[in-house]
Amino acid sequence: SIMPATLSAISNGARHGILFKGGMHLENLSNLKAIAFDKTGTLTKGKPEVTDMIVREGLPEQELLAAVASIESQSNHPLAQAVIRFAQKQNVSYSAPDQLEDVAGWGVKGVVNGKQWKVGKADFVGREAAFAFSGGKASELAASGKTTVFVEDEHGVAAVIALKDLIREDTKQALDLLHQEGIYTIMLTGDNETTARAIAKEAHLDTFIAECLPEHKVDQLKKLIKEHETVAMVGDGINDAPALATASIGIAMGEGSDVALETADIVLMKNDLPKIAEAIRLSKKMRRIVK
Numbered sequence: 126s127i128m129p130a131t132l133s134a135i136s137n138g139a140r141h142g143i144l145f146k147g148g149m150h151l152e153n154l155s156n157l158k159a160i161a162f163d164k165t166g167t168l169t170k171g172k173p174e175v176t177d178m179i180v181r182e183g184l185p186e187q188e189l190l191a192a193v194a195s196i197e198s199q200s201n202h203p204l205a206q207a208v209i210r211f212a213q214k215q216n217v218s219y220s221a222p223d224q225l226e227d228v229a230g231w232g233v234k235g236v237v238n239g240k241q242w243k244v245g246k247a248d249f250v251g252r253e254a255a256f257a258f259s260g261g262k263a264s265e266l267a268a269s270g271k272t273t274v275f276v277e278d279e280h281g282v283a284a285v286i287a288l289k290d291l292i293r294e295d296t297k298q299a300l301d302l303l304h305q306e307g308i309y310t311i312m313l314t315g316d317n318e319t320t321a322r323a324i325a326k327e328a329h330l331d332t333f334i335a336e337c338l339p340e341h342k343v344d345q346l347k348k349l350i351k352e353h354e355t356v357a358m359v360g361d362g363i364n365d366a367p368a369l370a371t372a373s374i375g376i377a378m379g380e381g382s383d384v385a386l387e388t389a390d391i392v393l394m395k396n397d398l399p400k401i402a403e404a405i406r407l408s409k410k411m412r413r414i415v416k
């Protein structure tokens with residue numbers, strides 16, 4: 126049966142926008158040592174915008190954008206939606222691709238007007254060619270925290286598109302509060318090393334793991350649990366669900382995907398990251414009352 130102190134703490138949490146799916150999670154939280162965060166949509170707003178586009182010499186920009194928009198029109202990745210918005214702003218018209226394959230964690234490839242295209246991360250189009258493109262401009266863009274997406278056509282790398290996703294206004298504060306509680310913080314992201322380093326620094330994370338495929342996030346959590354025992358994972362996306370389930374405590378952003386909300390043990394009702402530290406304090410206080 127549930128203790129009165131636990132019950133009161135759960136209802137107190139709910140009044141403050143933290144939904145606990147059971148008293149056990151509240152108790153677990155008082156032992157928390159480390160928290161892993163997804164990047165896009167969790168630490169950041171999840172609404173990236175195109176800031177730069179460098180196109181191979183001799184290739185008309187409108188033609189390239191039309192092909193890229195056509196490929197991305199079949200993907201629901203936040204980066205894809207940002208590229209589409211960018212193309213629409215430039216009044217580029219595009220059709221559906223003839224053929225398409227969405228490769229989760231890598232990018233999208235397909236055929237548009239009989240020509241083969243790939244849109245995605247550096248490794249998807251060949252890492253060396255990607256970073257050699259345009260005199261290494263991609264590394265520079267990544268160093269400022271921008272996500273780089275590469276485009277490849279039948280002749281090789283055709284363009285690099287940079288996108289910036291702003292960190293949430295309360296991310297730094299949330300991380301600082303967690304550090305005050307002695308919690309070790311880690312960012313897990315599929316994004317490249319350079320971009321991840323810049324964002325992790327900006328958001329005050331203790332450390333980060335970059336180029337993390339969805340299935341690797343689960344392995345990283347298992348490793349973290351071995352090291353720190355009680356580890357939470359905070360995420361918002363469908364891709365985060367396996368990691369949320371693996372964590373000692375899964376925490377979902379309230380405006381995240383249904384799958385994330387269902388899988389999580391705790392839900393932050395208004396995407397309110399500083400509430401995590403508040404919940405930890407609540408759990409410690411409750412433990413003192415129960416004991």
Ligand code: ADP
Nearest residue numbers: 165200202205230231232245246274314315316
């Ligand atoms: P995150 O963990 O930040 O949410 P993902 O694992 O979804 O990132 O994607 C990793 C990388 O793969 C992206 O940074 C991007 O370079 C590339 N990528 C994945 N899907 C797409 C897409 N639809 N369009 C362009 N690039 C993509």
Ligand code: MG
Nearest residue numbers: 163165166362
């Ligand atoms: Mg996400």
